[in-house]
Amino acid sequence: MHLLRTVGDSARLKAALASGGRRVVVIGAGWIGLEVAAAARGYGNDVTVLGQGAVPLQRAVGAEIGAVFAALHRANGVDLRMETGVSEVLGTDGKVTGVRLHAEADGTAGRDAQDGEVVPADVVVVGIGATPNTRLALDAGLEVADGIVVDAAFRTNEPGVFAVGDVASVFHPVLGHHLRVEHWANAENAGRAAALSMLDRAVSYEEIPYFYTDQFDLGMEYSGYGDLAGNAEPGVPR
Numbered sequence: 001m002h003l004l005r006t007v008g009d010s011a012r013l014k015a016a017l018a019s020g021g022r023r024v025v026v027i028g029a030g031w032i033g034l035e036v037a038a039a040a041r042g043y044g045n046d047v048t049v050l051g052q053g054a055v056p057l058q059r060a061v062g063a064e065i066g067a068v069f070a071a072l073h074r075a076n077g078v079d080l081r082m083e084t085g086v087s088e089v090l091g092t093d094g095k096v097t098g099v100r101l102h103a104e105a106d107g108t109a110g111r112d113a114q115d116g117e118v119v120p121a122d123v124v125v126v127g128i129g130a131t132p133n134t135r136l137a138l139d140a141g142l143e144v145a146d147g148i149v150v151d152a153a154f155r156t157n158e159p160g161v162f163a164v165g166d167v168a169s170v171f172h173p174v175l176g177h178h179l180r181v182e183h184w185a186n187a188e189n190a191g192r193a194a195a196l197s198m199l200d201r202a203v204s205y206e207e208i209p210y211f212y213t214d215q216f217d218l219g220m221e222y223s224g225y226g227d228l229a230g231n232a233e234p235g236v237p238r
């Protein structure tokens with residue numbers, strides 16, 4: 001059973017996938033889950049992806065683009081099961097043998113899981129997201145709400161203490177609310193801006209989040225913010 005957090009995790013996962021011919025179950029149909037699924041298929045494994053919601057990536061890119069990714073994975077032989085939860089990971093002798101499914105309670109349409117069904121697995125990858133480690137900030141008395149709360153210049157409520165990157169919930173002047181972004185472009189650009197802020201330069205960070213992904217032969221780049229896309233109706237441009 002694999003998590004994907006570190007370079008070491010990545011090397012272990014590659015070793016588990018590279019020979020092909022294994023039954024791989026990926027829990028989570030977000031960026032990590034789908035990219036792992038594409039790589040696992042590339043090595044010739046049987047791949048099942050279990051995801052919440054009607055289409056993958058809906059919160060990130062909206063229903064219309066999410067449907068494109070669903071079709072892409074199915075066309076490449078991935079058994080993509082949406083509106084599907086996991087009640088149990090089964091194993092014996094320290095090795096996984098399968099994943100027990102449950103249908104989402106509100107999954108009225110497109111339900112791909114039978115309650116109690118077991119999908120056999122040789123390899124299970126858990127790609128269901130991360131939460132920011134804010135322990136140090138909490139202990140230090142900083143304001144924390146889904147990340148360390150900072151203004152558009154990365155200043156916390158404590159003078160002289162700044163936060164930036166995945167762990168920071170930054171006020172975005174264009175969107176008018178706080179935003180926590182888990183992408184490397186944000187870590188890079190915001191890091192530079194935070195350094196200027198620490199040097200007492202005037203900073204108001206207005207960068208629009210940027211992200212790219214490569215899955216099978218599809219490359220996608222986006223600039224934007226997930227909630228805007230997520231609220232869009234399929235086929236209705238915003």
Ligand SMILES: Cc1cc2nc3c(=O)[nH]c(=O)nc-3n(C[C@H](O)[C@H](O)[C@H](O)COP(=O)(O)OP(=O)(O)OC[C@H]3O[C@@H](n4cnc5c(N)ncnc54)[C@H](O)[C@@H]3O)c2cc1C
Binds near residue numbers: 133136181183184
């Ligand atoms: C598997 C995986 C795939 C990803 N793929 C993509 C991708 O394709 N595209 C993309 O844009 N983004 C991707 N990301 C996200 C991207 O890696 C992060 O957004 C980026 O690394 C955030 O940078 P950061 O500096 O904010 O935090 P991190 O890179 O997490 O760095 C934080 C550092 O602080 C250290 N630290 C934590 N607490 C303490 C402490 N108390 N004292 C001292 N040190 C501490 C940690 O050990 C770590 O080294 C991926 C992430 C993962 C895990």
